[in-house]
Amino acid sequence: MTSEPDETAAAPEPAPAPSDPDGVLRLLDVEAEPPGAYGELEPATPPLIDGQGRVRLSFSRIDTYQNCPRRFRYAYVDRLPTVPGPALSFGSSIHAALEAFYDRKLPDRPSEDDLLGWLYEAWDSTGFEELPRDEQLSYYRHAQDVLRRYHRRVGDAYRLPATTEAWFELPIGFEAVVVGSIDRVDVDDDGRFHVIDYKTNRKVKDRARVAGSLQLAIYALACRHLFGSLPATVCLDFVVPGVEVRVPVEELDLEAARTAILDVAASIREERYEPTPNRLCDWCDHRAVCPAWPEDGAESLGEAVEELRRRRRQVARDVRALRELEAGVTRLATEVQDAERS
Numbered sequence: 001m002t003s004e005p006d007e008t009a010a011a012p013e014p015a016p017a018p019s020d021p022d023g024v025l026r027l028l029d030v031e032a033e034p035p036g037a038y039g040e041l042e043p044a045t046p047p048l049i050d051g052q053g054r055v056r057l058s059f060s061r062i063d064t065y066q067n068c069p070r071r072f073r074y075a076y077v078d079r080l081p082t083v084p085g086p087a088l089s090f091g092s093s094i095h096a097a098l099e100a101f102y103d104r105k106l107p108d109r110p111s112e113d114d115l116l117g118w119l120y121e122a123w124d125s126t127g128f129e130e131l132p133r134d135e136q137l138s139y140y141r142h143a144q145d146v147l148r149r150y151h152r153r154v155g156d157a158y159r160l161p162a163t164t165e166a167w168f169e170l171p172i173g174f175e176a177v178v179v180g181s182i183d184r185v186d187v188d189d190d191g192r193f194h195v196i197d198y199k200t201n202r203k204v205k206d207r208a209r210v211a212g213s214l215q216l217a218i219y220a221l222a223c224r225h226l227f228g229s230l231p232a233t234v235c236l237d238f239v240v241p242g243v244e245v246r247v248p249v250e251e252l253d254l255e256a257a258r259t260a261i262l263d264v265a266a267s268i269r270e271e272r273y274e275p276t277p278n279r280l281c282d283w284c285d286h287r288a289v290c291p292a293w294p295e296d297g298a299e300s301l302g303e304a305v306e307e308l309r310r311r312r313r314q315v316a317r318d319v320r321a322l323r324e325l326e327a328g329v330t331r332l333a334t335e336v337q338d339a340e341r342s
């Protein structure tokens with residue numbers, strides 16, 4: 001692998017700053033000699049071990065690890081790039097529209113047009129960029145249909161939730177912390193909580209699988225952490241087929257969920273990243289570098305390196321643009337100060 005030229009080296013240095021004790025003129029701290037390749041602008045993702053020495057997990061990280069520890073390593077330790085697909089963008093667009101639908105502070109159900117408008121505003125096209133325009137459009141129309149049906153299904157039962165996208169950081173002993181957000185928490189007339197998670201896959205899970213969902217167990221524990229009591233029910237709302245599967249919290253095995261989280265945290269701490277071939281290998285972004293599939297060759301490593309170069313170039317361009325902007329603002333501020341003095 002050839003080493004990358006340091007493109008930040010050619011970036012102009014900012015002009016000397018005028019007196020600015022409160023730092024209001026400083027748009028962004030960019031070190032003259034950054035400690036990392038790109039100083040403060042080095043792309044950041046949450047660290048694997050937090051400041052308190054706990055393994056920082058999310059449901060998605062746990063799920064990835066349980067599915068294949070090597071895939072987890074590629075994604076969260078090596079941080080190899082992944083390609084967002086249509087399913088991811090479709091799901092995040094639907095989630096964002098539904099969040100807006102419930103996030104109003106008025107008791108009346110927003111109109112179908114409002115809901116479709118929020119879909120328009122929230123539409124995430126990143127996963128569709130490789131597709132021809134008519135396919136992109138058909139995804140968009142499908143999302144509109146899904147939300148129209150959702151709007152009809154909710155009907156007059158619409159009520160304001162206790163919260164949407166409730167962010168949590170749930171400590172599990174001293175070993176792990178699980179972070180995430182709950183799509184929606186409802187509160188009923190008796191003050192009991194109900195956790196709802198939207199799913200955008202086509203297939204509905206049966207009741208037993210919903211009760212066994214680690215994600216819902218985490219959300220139930222998070223609900224207690226945030227609001228002081230477990231929810232009365234947890235629910236997966238499969239918005240594409242329009243089916244809600246709800247189970248009472250008593251059917252969840254919360255202790256088993258805690259044990260599973262701690263097991264994953266311990267394995268990550270021990271750096272156990274064995275490849276585990278499974279039915280999702282065909283969709284794995286890292287298959288070509290995975291030792292479980294040696295016949296796939298190292299072509300994708302080349303893709304990963306190319307992506308790394310592309311991102312480095314982009315970051316370097318951004319650093320240059322910010323430094324130029326910062327230098328411009330600094331110059332103008334100096335001129336303003338000189339004008340005030342004269």
Ligand code: SF4
Pocket residue numbers: 068069070071275276277278280281284285286287290291292293
């Ligand atoms: S290709 Fe399969 S075995 Fe290899 S990292 Fe991906 S999911 Fe794991």
